[in-house]
Amino acid sequence: MRTPRHSSRYGRYSGGPDPLAPPVDxxxxxxxxxxxxxxxxxxxxxxxxxxxxxxxxxxxxxxxxxxxxxxxxxxxxxxRLDGTVQEAKKLLDRALREERDQFLRDARMDPTDRQFREMRLDALPSSTAAAVTELSDYDWQSDAARRNYEQIKDLLGRELLEQRFAGMKNALQNATDEDRAAVSRMLEDLNELLEKHARGEDTPEDFERFMNRHGDQFPENPQDIDELIDALAQRSAAAQRMMRSMTPEQREELMALSAQAFGSPELMSQLDRLDAALQGLRPGLDWSGSEQFEGDQGLGLGDGTGVLQDLADLDALSEQLSQSxxxxxxxxxxxxxxxxxxxxxxxxxxxxxxxxxxxxxxxxxxxxxxxxxxxxSPRAMRKLGKSLLRDAAGRLSGRSGRRDTRLAGAAGEQTGSSRAWQFGDVEPWDVTRTVTNAVTRTAASGADPSAGLRIDVQDIEVRETEARTQAAVALLVDTSFSMALNGRWVPMKRTAIALHQLISTRFRGDALELITFGRYAQTMDIGELTALPAWHEQGTNLHHGLLLAQRFFRKHPTMHPVLLVVTDGEATAHLEPGGEAWFMYPPDPETLRLTVAQLDAVARRGTEITLFRLGDDPGLVRFIAALARRVRGRVVAPDPEDLDAAVLGEYMRSRSRNGSWGGSGDSFADDDA
Structure with missing residues (x-):
């Protein structure tokens, strides 16, 4: 017996989010x-x-x-919105043409009657609505003409219902009188239910009873009366906006035609009653708006209402997408x-x-x-710092003329002995001694070491290293507006984050102080500096920044002081005795005097000083060079995008010289990194 073959079809998954899609990155x-x-x-x-x-x-x-x-x-x-009127006009023209053809074909027709009828048809008003009304009692001679005329009434009825109930136009095509009577009963029941709901007198049973009778006419399948009202009100409001979007002539013509719907004015009465009830229940919808249509494709009432609903959807989506x-x-x-x-x-x-x-x-x-x-969050800052440090280290080690720069952060040369681990130790473990201690402790407790070994904190020993002087590092960064104006704001922050990451993870024994200086100077933690906006602030108060750096160094008297200054401008502000900042450009001689005096005070502590100059303005070049010569410091003039690598390089250069922190040693040099 042959096994039946099965075929498979493949296509785009359309059941919601793709279950095979990768997780968001x-x-x-x-x-x-x-x-x-x-x-x-x-x-x-x-x-x-x-x-x-x-x-x-x-x-x-x-x-x-x-x-x-x-x-x-x-x-x-x-x-455009006159599709229903244009369709009615086509049906009317066809009916009149067929009626006149019937006059020519019917040789037995009384000549006087024919002449009278021709005169009546010739005298019809140009308005389609008025002509349809005028012919409401006309005795058609042509059966085809009569059918076309009746189609006008049928079209109008179906379009008016389609405005309020999506799908009704097709459902009532070729409808019988019984079908129309069923629609009339549905409208009557619906209006009674909505009015009862407005009074607060309805019950869930009322809704269930209504849906059992007329649920097949609501493809939206509402689960309660609120869902029913929402669906109907949105379409009814769109119908009202459509009417207001028509020209006055189009609107007048359509209203006159609507009276002929299904040949019964009762339909319009029921629909007006429905619109009033829905507007009272959902007043927050847009019932009075209008749109300016400019195309050439005519829309009927039902399709036009659908387009107005689409426009309402698009307006809501536009607001949602704006997130404003x-x-x-x-x-x-x-x-x-x-x-x-x-x-x-x-x-x-x-x-x-x-x-x-x-x-x-x-x-x-x-x-x-x-x-x-x-x-x-701190987690995000750690991730950012790790990424920036890795990037800066990669560029640092790849610089021309530089040996491979290692940021391992070893505390010093190993002595060959080990000691018990203490909180805060960053030295590497002595694995052999640690495992031996764990085995000894496990055996002494009577447990079987072969059943598994757990290392306790008391087992850990670390390899002793030679003592190494710790550093107190003050990073002063210029936050005057010129830093942001000239594209140096983000590189400055990258530099601070990378240095913070390096010291906090690899050289935990060192202390780092982040100091910003604009019109005033202030200390900041790394999160505050990262989020610092660029204010339009005039002033480069290096004097105040140096005062804060000196205070930081005094808090760490046993650490080697290191000063790293990043700036793109001359000193143009200083702190007065009363705490106010004095600003002047070109620089006030008093500002320069106080800045130099404070730099001298910092240098007298044996501070290792590096000045990072961002920019080639001649005044800035002279100012930075003079400061460096005075305190035997270094000047580095990096490209802003390479600032982080330059700062890390200077920090590591000083730290690695002779395995410890010492005096400046090098005379003034100007390195174009």
Whole structure:
């Protein structure tokens, strides 16, 4: 017996998010967010900015919003709203043509009657609505003409119902009188239910009873009366906006024609009653708006209402994609509506953005401070620092003329002996002694070492190293507005983060102080410096920065002092005895005198001083060179993008010389890194 063959078909997955899609990658998001934070954005703004731009292979909100705008513009430029009137006119013209043909074919027709009829048809008003009304009692001689005329009434009835109930136009095509009576009963029951609900007198049983009777006429399959009202009100509001979008002439013509719907004015009465009930129940919808249609494709009432609903969807999507309202998140985005309007690819892009936002907020990379603002978390700062340190170290070791730079952070040369580990030790473990201690302790406790070995803190021994002098490192960074204006703001922050990461992870015995100086100077932790926005602040108060550095060095009298200064300007401000900053450009001689005096005080502590000059302004070059010569310091003039590698290089150069910290040793040098 032959085994039946099975065939398989493959295609795009359309059941929601792709179950085989890779998980979202937060690396690119975090990189973009931290880059924008360093440029002065808040983390929340930076995350929103990424979601707007998108990533390398990810469409952003701006691209989706552009598509929404383009579709809206296409709908308005393609259509006009007189489709129903034009269709009625075609049916009327066909009926009149067939009636006149009947006059010519019927030789037995009384000549007087024919002449009278021809005169009546010739005297019809130019308005389609008026002509249809005029012919309401006309005795048609042609059966085909009569059918075309009756189709006008049928068309109007179906279009009016289609405005409020999607799909009704097709459902009632070739409808019988019984079908129309069923629709009339549904409208009566619906109006009674809505009015009862408005009074607060309805029950779930009332809704169930209504759906049992008329549920087949509601393809939306509402589960309760609120869902029913929402579906009906949105379409009814779109119908009202469509009427207001017509020209006065189109609107007047259509209203006159509507009286002929199904040949019964009762239909319009029921629909007016329905619209009034829905508007009272959902007043927050747009019932009075209008649109400017400029195309040449006529739309009937039903299709036109659908287009107005599409426009309402697009307007809501545009607002959701803008994320400009308070408390907005991408979870507000109606992905189903986006799929209807722009297709599945747009919906997938939106779902991915939503997942990125959710994952980023839940990842631990962002945390909300006591003031309610999002900030980069310590975890994010560690990840950023690790990345920047790795990048800077790679460029540092690849510099021309430099030997491989190792950032291992060893505490000193090993002596060959070991000692018990103490909290804060960074020396490497003596693995042999540690395992031996664990085995001895396990055996002494009576446990069987072969059953498994657990190392306890008391077992750990570390290899002793020669003592090495620790350093107190003060990094002074210029935060005057020229740093941001000339593209040096982000490189300055990268430098501080990389140095902080190096010292906090590899040289934990050293102390680092981050000091910013603009009009005033202040100490900051790495998180504050990373998030520091670029203010339009005049003044380069190196004097105040040096005062704070001197205070830091006094707190660490046993550590070797190291001063690293990053600036792109001459000293133009100083701190007066009362605590106010004095600013003047060109520099005031008093500012220069106080700055030099404070630098001398720092140098007298045996401080190792390196000045990083950003820029080639002649005044800046002379100023920095004079300071370096005075205190036997070093000048490095790196490209801003290479600033982090230059600072790390100077820190490691001083630290590695003779295996310890010593005096400056080198005379003044100006290195173009």
């Amino acid at each position: 937060l690396g690119e998001v975090l990189d973009a967010v931290t880059e924008d934070v360093m440029a002065g954005y808040s983390p929340d703004q930076a995350l929103r900015e990424f979601l707007r731009r998108g990533g390398r292979n990810q469409r952003g909100l701006d691209d989706l919003a552009r598509q929404v705008h383009q579709r809206r513009r296409d709908l308005l430029s393609r259509h 309202y308070a408390g907005s998140t991408l979870s507000d985005l109606d992905v189903a509506a986006l799929a209807r309007q722009l297709g599945d690819d747009a919906a997938v892009a939106a779902r991915t953005l939503t997942e990125l936002e959710r994952a980023m907020r839940n990842s631990g990379y962002l945390r909300r401070g006591t003031d309610g603002e999002l900030r980069l």
